[in-house]
Amino acid sequence: MNLCMEGGVKMDFRFTPEQEALRKEFTEFCKEEAKSAPEGWIGGLAAEETDEGWAYHQSVVKKVAAKGWLCLPWPEEYGGKGHGPVEQLIFNEVMAYYRVPAIPFHFMTVAAGIMVYGTEEQKKEWLPKIARAEINWAEGLSEPNAGSDLASLTTTAVADGAHYVINGQKVWTSGAHRADHIFILARTDPNEPRHKGLTFFINKIGPGIEFRPLIFMNGSHFYNETFIDDFRVPRENVVGKVNQGWYVMMAGRNFARANIAFAAGGKRDLEDLIEYCKETQEGGEILAKKALVRHRLVELAIDFEAALKFAYYIAWLQSKGKDIAVEAAACGYYASELNLRLANTAIEIMGLYGTVTRESNWAPLCGKFQDLCQWSSGFTIAGGTTEIRKNIIAWQGLKLPRD
Ligand SMILES: Cc1cc2nc3c(=O)[nH]c(=O)nc-3n(C[C@H](O)[C@H](O)[C@H](O)COP(=O)(O)OP(=O)(O)OC[C@H]3O[C@@H](n4cnc5c(N)ncnc54)[C@H](O)[C@@H]3O)c2cc1C
Incomplete structure (x- = not known):
C-alpha cells in the first residue's frame, strides 16, 4: 500500500x-x-x-x-x-x-x-x-447548509459581558437526546475568511438548546436537529483562541484517525452470515453449497481481512509519526463501502427473509442485516463522505489536478 x-x-x-x-x-x-x-x-x-x-x-x-x-x-x-x-x-x-x-x-x-x-x-x-465518563457529549458541528463544507457554517456567537451568546441551527446531532453537554463550532468573526472566524465552545446543555428528533429511515431515534436560541456560554468555556476553533476541532479528528470499527464489526457480522449459510436451506440445498453464495462469502472474507490489516497499517504509520491523512481517507472509504456491500449481499442471499425487521420472529439473525442495510449508507457519510475521501486521495495522494 x-x-x-x-x-x-x-x-x-x-x-x-x-x-x-x-x-x-x-x-x-x-x-x-x-x-x-x-x-x-x-x-x-x-x-x-x-x-x-x-x-x-x-x-x-x-x-x-x-x-x-x-x-x-x-x-x-x-x-x-x-x-x-x-x-x-x-x-x-x-x-x-x-x-x-x-x-x-x-x-x-x-x-x-x-x-x-x-x-x-x-x-x-x-x-x-x-x-471517568461522567459526561455525555452532543456534537454541534454540521448545519443544514454546512456538512462536507463545514467552514461555511452560519451559527453565530456574539460576546456579551462574561458570556458568548450563540444562535443558529445544527443538524444530525447524533445521540444528543442522551447528552448532558455539547460542543459547538460557531462563527465569531464574519469578516474573517471562512474557517478563520470560527470558535469552539463547550458547555452544559441548558436553556437556549432544543433538540428535536430526526427519525432515521428505519424508524429509530438516533439523530436530532438542534435549535440554538440565545444559548449563553461563559467565556472560560471557549477552547483555544477565539477565531481558532477550526484547529481545535481538527485536533480531535487527528487524534485517532485509524478507524477499525467498520472492519471488525463487519467481520463479526460476516461470520454470522457464514454460519447462517451453513445452516439454512433454500430449495432443498444448503445455501453454503451454492457456488455463487460461496464465492460472495469468500470475496467478503478476503476484503474484511484486508480492511483489518489496512487499519493496523495506519496505526503503525501513525506510531512512526507519519502523516496519514490519505491512508485514513482510503481506509475509511474501503471499510465503510465494504459494510454496505456486506449488507446488500446478505439481503440478496437471505431473499425475502432478509428484509424482515428485527421485531419479527421471522427475521434471520435478529434482523441484523436488514438493519445494517439501512445504517451502512450512513457509514459512508459520517466522518467524511465517500466522495470527500476520494477527493483527499485524488488530490493529496495521487496528486491529480483539482477541477
Ligand atoms: C451516522 C452519522 C452521524 C452523524 N453525527 C453527527 C453529529 O453528531 N454531529 C454533527 O455535527 N454531524 C453529524 N453527522 C453529519 C455529518 O458530519 C455530515 O452528514 C457530513 O459531513 C456530510 O454533510 P451533509 O450531510 O451536509 O452532506 P453534503 O456535504 O451536503 O453532501 C451531499 C453529497 O454531496 C457530495 N459532496 C459534497 N461536497 C463534495 C465535493 N467537494 N466533491 C464531491 N462530492 C461532494 C457528498 O459526498 C454527498 O454525497 C453525522 C452523520 C452521520 C451519517
Whole structure:
C-alpha cells in the first residue's frame, strides 16, 4: 500500500508481547460484558436508540472508564495510559468485534481539543470528568447548509459581558437526546475568511438548546436537529483562541484517525452470515453449497481481512509519526463501502427473509442485516463522505489536478 509516500514504506510491524497481553485482557472483558447485552442486541449504532441499549452502554462505559481504558492514548499527566495508536486500535477492534458499546460518543473530539488547545484550568476541570465518563457529549458541528463544507457554517456567537451568546441551527446531532453537554463550532468573526472566524465552545446543555428528533429511515431515534436560541456560554468555556476553533476541532479528528470499527464489526457480522449459510436451506440445498453464495462469502472474507490489516497499517504509520491523512481517507472509504456491500449481499442471499425487521420472529439473525442495510449508507457519510475521501486521495495522494 503506497498512496502518498514516495519510494514506498518498509513495513516492520508485529504485535509486542505487551500488546498481545492487552488484547487478551480486552477480549476477556468484552466477552464477559457481551453476556449482559439486552435480548436481541445486534450492536452497531443501537445504543442511543432505546433506553435498554443506553443503560447497557452506560454500564459498560463506566467499567471501561474505571479501568482507565477510555483514555489509552492520552498522556499520563491527564489520566491516560500513554499508549500508542496500535493499543487504541486493538481495544477498538475487540470492542467492535464483540459488539460491546464501550466508547462514549464524540468524547475523543472534545478531549483532544482540550488536551491540545485548552488552558491548564480547562484541562484540570474537564479531562478527569471525561476520562471517568461522567459526561455525555452532543456534537454541534454540521448545519443544514454546512456538512462536507463545514467552514461555511452560519451559527453565530456574539460576546456579551462574561458570556458568548450563540444562535443558529445544527443538524444530525447524533445521540444528543442522551447528552448532558455539547460542543459547538460557531462563527465569531464574519469578516474573517471562512474557517478563520470560527470558535469552539463547550458547555452544559441548558436553556437556549432544543433538540428535536430526526427519525432515521428505519424508524429509530438516533439523530436530532438542534435549535440554538440565545444559548449563553461563559467565556472560560471557549477552547483555544477565539477565531481558532477550526484547529481545535481538527485536533480531535487527528487524534485517532485509524478507524477499525467498520472492519471488525463487519467481520463479526460476516461470520454470522457464514454460519447462517451453513445452516439454512433454500430449495432443498444448503445455501453454503451454492457456488455463487460461496464465492460472495469468500470475496467478503478476503476484503474484511484486508480492511483489518489496512487499519493496523495506519496505526503503525501513525506510531512512526507519519502523516496519514490519505491512508485514513482510503481506509475509511474501503471499510465503510465494504459494510454496505456486506449488507446488500446478505439481503440478496437471505431473499425475502432478509428484509424482515428485527421485531419479527421471522427475521434471520435478529434482523441484523436488514438493519445494517439501512445504517451502512450512513457509514459512508459520517466522518467524511465517500466522495470527500476520494477527493483527499485524488488530490493529496495521487496528486491529480483539482477541477
Ligand atoms: C451516522 C452519522 C452521524 C452523524 N453525527 C453527527 C453529529 O453528531 N454531529 C454533527 O455535527 N454531524 C453529524 N453527522 C453529519 C455529518 O458530519 C455530515 O452528514 C457530513 O459531513 C456530510 O454533510 P451533509 O450531510 O451536509 O452532506 P453534503 O456535504 O451536503 O453532501 C451531499 C453529497 O454531496 C457530495 N459532496 C459534497 N461536497 C463534495 C465535493 N467537494 N466533491 C464531491 N462530492 C461532494 C457528498 O459526498 C454527498 O454525497 C453525522 C452523520 C452521520 C451519517
